[in-house]
Amino acid sequence: MHPLLSVLVVPGLIFTSVMSLIYAGIYRKVRARMQNRRGPPFLQPVYDFVKLLSKDSIKPAKAGFFFTWAPILALASILIVPILFPIGGLSFTGDLIVVIYVLNMSAIMLALGGFSSGSAFGAVGGSREVTQLFAYELPLAISMVAVAVKAGSFSLSGIAAAQEAGGMLFYQLPFACIAFLTIIPAKIGLAPFDIPEAEQEILGGPLVEYSGYRLAIFTFANEVKAFAVISLAVLLFFWYSWWQFLITGVLLWLLFIYIKVISARVKTDQSFMFFWKYIAILGLVDLVRVVI
Amino acid sequence: MEVVVQIGPQHLALAEPERFRIHTEGEKVVGVDVAVGYNHRGIEKLAERKTFEQDILLVERICGICSMSHPVAFVQAVEDIANVDIPERAKYLRMIIAEMERIHSHLLWAGIAAEIIGIETLFMYIWKDREYVLDQLEIITGNRNHYAWNTVGGCRKDITESQFPGLLNALEVVERRTEYYIDSFLRNRTIRARLIGTGILSHEDAVRYCTVGPTARGSGYAVDVRKDDPHLAYDQVDFDEIVLDGGDNLERAKVRLLEVIESVKIIRQAIDALKELPEGDLAVPVTGIPQGESVGRYEAPRGEVFHYVKSNGTFYPERVKIRAPTYANIQAVPSMLDGDTLGDVPLTIASIDPCFCCTDR
Numbered sequence: 001m002h003p004l005l006s007v008l009v010v011p012g013l014i015f016t017s018v019m020s021l022i023y024a025g026i027y028r029k030v031r032a033r034m035q036n037r038r039g040p041p042f043l044q045p046v047y048d049f050v051k052l053l054s055k056d057s058i059k060p061a062k063a064g065f066f067f068t069w070a071p072i073l074a075l076a077s078i079l080i081v082p083i084l085f086p087i088g089g090l091s092f093t094g095d096l097i098v099v100i101y102v103l104n105m106s107a108i109m110l111a112l113g114g115f116s117s118g119s120a121f122g123a124v125g126g127s128r129e130v131t132q133l134f135a136y137e138l139p140l141a142i143s144m145v146a147v148a149v150k151a152g153s154f155s156l157s158g159i160a161a162a163q164e165a166g167g168m169l170f171y172q173l174p175f176a177c178i179a180f181l182t183i184i185p186a187k188i189g190l191a192p193f194d195i196p197e198a199e200q201e202i203l204g205g206p207l208v209e210y211s212g213y214r215l216a217i218f219t220f221a222n223e224v225k226a227f228a229v230i231s232l233a234v235l236l237f238f239w240y241s242w243w244q245f246l247i248t249g250v251l252l253w254l255l256f257i258y259i260k261v262i263s264a265r266v267k268t269d270q271s272f273m274f275f276w277k278y279i280a281i282l283g284l285v286d287l288v289r290v291v292i
Numbered sequence: 293m294e295v296v297v298q299i300g301p302q303h304l305a306l307a308e309p310e311r312f313r314i315h316t317e318g319e320k321v322v323g324v325d326v327a328v329g330y331n332h333r334g335i336e337k338l339a340e341r342k343t344f345e346q347d348i349l350l351v352e353r354i355c356g357i358c359s360m361s362h363p364v365a366f367v368q369a370v371e372d373i374a375n376v377d378i379p380e381r382a383k384y385l386r387m388i389i390a391e392m393e394r395i396h397s398h399l400l401w402a403g404i405a406a407e408i409i410g411i412e413t414l415f416m417y418i419w420k421d422r423e424y425v426l427d428q429l430e431i432i433t434g435n436r437n438h439y440a441w442n443t444v445g446g447c448r449k450d451i452t453e454s455q456f457p458g459l460l461n462a463l464e465v466v467e468r469r470t471e472y473y474i475d476s477f478l479r480n481r482t483i484r485a486r487l488i489g490t491g492i493l494s495h496e497d498a499v500r501y502c503t504v505g506p507t508a509r510g511s512g513y514a515v516d517v518r519k520d521d522p523h524l525a526y527d528q529v530d531f532d533e534i535v536l537d538g539g540d541n542l543e544r545a546k547v548r549l550l551e552v553i554e555s556v557k558i559i560r561q562a563i564d565a566l567k568e569l570p571e572g573d574l575a576v577p578v579t580g581i582p583q584g585e586s587v588g589r590y591e592a593p594r595g596e597v598f599h600y601v602k603s604n605g606t607f608y609p610e611r612v613k614i615r616a617p618t619y620a621n622i623q624a625v626p627s628m629l630d631g632d633t634l635g636d637v638p639l640t641i642a643s644i645d646p647c648f649c650c651t652d653r
């Protein structure tokens with residue numbers, strides 16, 4: 001496939017945007033039905049995006065340089081992840097490292113946007129986001145490295161090919177898989193680890209001062225992040241073929257919506273202890289098993 | 293280094309304007325300054341300008357949720373001055389509405405607490421079930437809040453025979469659902485992680501700060517006007533006073549939810565008693581309030597409501613003094629927050645079920 005086609009159509013911009021908005025629609029509808037509500041129309045995320053674009057975007061007087069650039073960089077960096085997927089995407093040796101990098105980039109941009117918004121709540125949200133990043137980053141890297149070592153390749157298409165040949169990696173690396181799945185709610189800001197965006201404590205955290213097109217881009221970046229991270233989980237542990245990849249992604253998404261709906265928000269220290277004490281060790285077990 | 297974080301007067305976790313200055317070292321809370329008075333409306337002074345009959349409707353509007361608590365405390369004080377005994381039927385009628393108010397107030401609190409710790413589902417569920425009670429209140433009294441149920445000397449309306457089945461049905465739903473919520477509060481690990489060990493109020497502090505209501509009873513301090521100084525028909529019904537020892541947010545949540553079930557028990561017994569009682573006058577006529585002074589005590593959902601009324605023999609009271617339960621409980625908040633983290637502050641403030649419009653009057 002032509003590289004430009006990969007970047008812009010499948011699995012790049014258009015495919016990712018459509019899938020992210022479908023995911024967001026599923027999220028709002030399913031969550032509402034689980035909560036005894038009717039919920040908004042399925043296309044509400046699209047309406048919201050268009051509506052926000054038409055609104056004024058107010059920049060606070062105290063806001064810094066990154067207030068405008070954080071959402072754009074967050075979206076730009078997270079959009080790189082799907083381009084590397086082995087469903088017609090670009091691939092090169094070592095692109096797993098790029099994935100780890102751009103995933104962090106989007107989290108850091110969220111924190112930077114909070115810090116530069118000039119609001120105390122934004123700053124607290126930003127510092128919580130960074131703390132959260134420190135909490136889950138090591139276990140995340142450990143489980144991804146375990147996968148790479150087992151598959152014998154640091155590229156996503158290599159990992160997919162290894163699974164097509166030798167069966168899903170979930171069976172061989174169950175602990176690393178569980179560790180990775182546990183980190184997903186923290187990565188995409190879902191309960192019980194939605195600490196940086198706690199509405200009742202810090203009024204939505206980093207996003208508190210955002211409005212208009214900046215908010216639209218940030219919200220969309222978060223929706224893309226949800227799709228990208230879930231798809232990555234399927235790719236690393238449950239890959240079989242491209243259609244199974246899409247179905248498993250939606251099923252996993254439903255699982256995470258269910259977990260969000262039934263759990264309360266834990267505190268920063270609790271999530272930190274949880275990730276370092278249990279999840280890091282879980283990932284480490286599989287890494288040691290693979291290396292030995 | 294000490295940093296001061298200000299919560300309020302406007303904050304998402306506070307439905308009403310009130311200011312808390314939280315002194316923190318890192319995430320840890322080392323001190324709290326509470327400032328009340330942002331919602332002062334001069335109700336006590338206004339009450340002196342209105343007749344006794346008008347004052348009942350005025351004190352009903354002190355609070356949107358305790359709209360049975362304040363009028364009952366007020367009319368009890370006035371009836372004591374006038375030295376009238378209200379009809380037996382009126383006692384039960386008042387008690388039924390009062391306990392229904394307690395149920396919906398406690399469910400409202402549980403929903404808000406769930407929302408503050410980030411579990412919206414429980415909030416949506418609980419508030420949906422609260423509607424059953426509010427619907428019945430609307431059918432019986434004509435309003436979801438502000439029932440205009442009391443008058444000096446008795447009640448203004450009766451509960452008819454045809455309204456009992458609907459009421460009993462709503463009670464059954466609420467009881468079943470509340471048992472389910474107690475289960476989910478106790479078993480869900482993320483909820484336990486937030487509630488256990490936060491906002492601890494020791495028994496000594498509970499006594500020392502003169503806390504009242506569920507806040508006191510969650511710390512093992514048994515105060516309940518319904519048991520200590522029975523008014524209405526509370527000495528003729530069988531119910532338990534829920535007292536738990538832990539003193540943390542979980543215990544206070546448990547006290548409130550268990551009290552919902554006790555309230556259901558009380559209403560069922562009151563309905564049975566009403567069916568036995570002969571139909572008769574709902575109120576005794578009271579002509580003129582003599583000179584004198586008295587107090588009315590009432591166990592509101594949040595604790596003891598205290599009304600002092602002084603009459604000089606005219607149509608107007610000379611002085612009305614109101615103390616709401618939150619005014620007593622808010623003093624204990626600094627003690628609860630001491631040593632907690634900043635993330636616990638909204639929940640712990642909410643755990644006394646603060647009603648600032650009652651407090652500021």
